[in-house]
Amino acid sequence: MILPIALYPHPFLRRRMQPVEKITDEIQALAENMIETMRNAPGVGLAAPQVLADARLFVIQPDTEDPSTTQVFINPEIIAREGKMELYEEGCLSIPGVLAKVRRPWVIRVRFQDLKGQWQEARFEGFPARVIQHEFDHLDGVLFLDRLPQLRRRLLRKDLQAVEEGKIRPGYPFVHPRLRPQPQTIG
Template sequence: MIYPIIAYGDPVLKEPAQDIPKDFPDLKELVEDMFTTMYHAHGVGLAAPQINKSIRLFVIDSEPMMDDEEKGKGVKRAFINPEIIEEDGEDWGFEEGCLSIPGVREVVYRPERIVIRYFDEDWNEHEDTYDGMTARVIQHEYDHVEGILFTDHLSGLTKRLIKNRLNKISKGDVDADYRMKFPTVSKKR
């Protein structure tokens, strides 16, 4: 199943997600559907809030982000109830984008290395260290389950410069080659 991607402006993207219980129904199917949705939208990561599910789950496949020397070193994995327990190394900038914010790309600075504890879809616990591009993809998706968007990392000036584009996205005025769901705009007086 391919889910529509939730667009910028929907409250689900700004709420910290809930832990997933071990008896969560059809978890393996959901993980598979999330990979299918991510690939359909040409993404390298997808978090459950981006498909309107406020649970602590994201999937990544960092292989497309690897440069020529790193080919074959990408990571394809599901992260359930993740917790970043350490970040270190120098912060480095890279132009990030997001399936929920199509057409907007900005430089975000993140630590080069992380240690993360999580469960896979078989409920095996892992504690792994990642660096470089894979660490960045994980940090971006981890932010989603914390209710943080990459735009939250930008300077005040940059946020003001992209404000109109973000408002257009939230109203559905955007070109994306995948299905999206836009927040209902209601005016309170």
């Protein structure tokens, strides 16, 4: 099922998500729906708050051409940040039409649960590490905009205002705080 994506400045995007206590059927279904929603958009990552689900869970598919790069992260922790800092352009399905270069570490180590509830530890570098850090931030209510220097952010003000006012509408189903009533929280 394709889920509507919450658009900036939806207040749910600013909340800190709750840990997933148990991998229930509902969590399984949420992960599957999020993968479908991410691929439909299309995007390379999607975090639970973006579909108004209160859970520390995100999905990624760093290569949109290759479904085997899909991965589900539950209760993730970034346990190490290594390597050089890299500047790379990011966008967000919740902030359509806005792109900006964000500085982040090149290499990370992540501890997380998979859909079977097994704890995994893995090292990621380059683009996948970038996507994971972006999605991980969402679980704490942090958007890539928050990681921009003030001046850069000020330059984006008009674009952000257009999103805020609902003037920019993505090609995928969405929920906008000013355009429709807020739906109920899932999970």
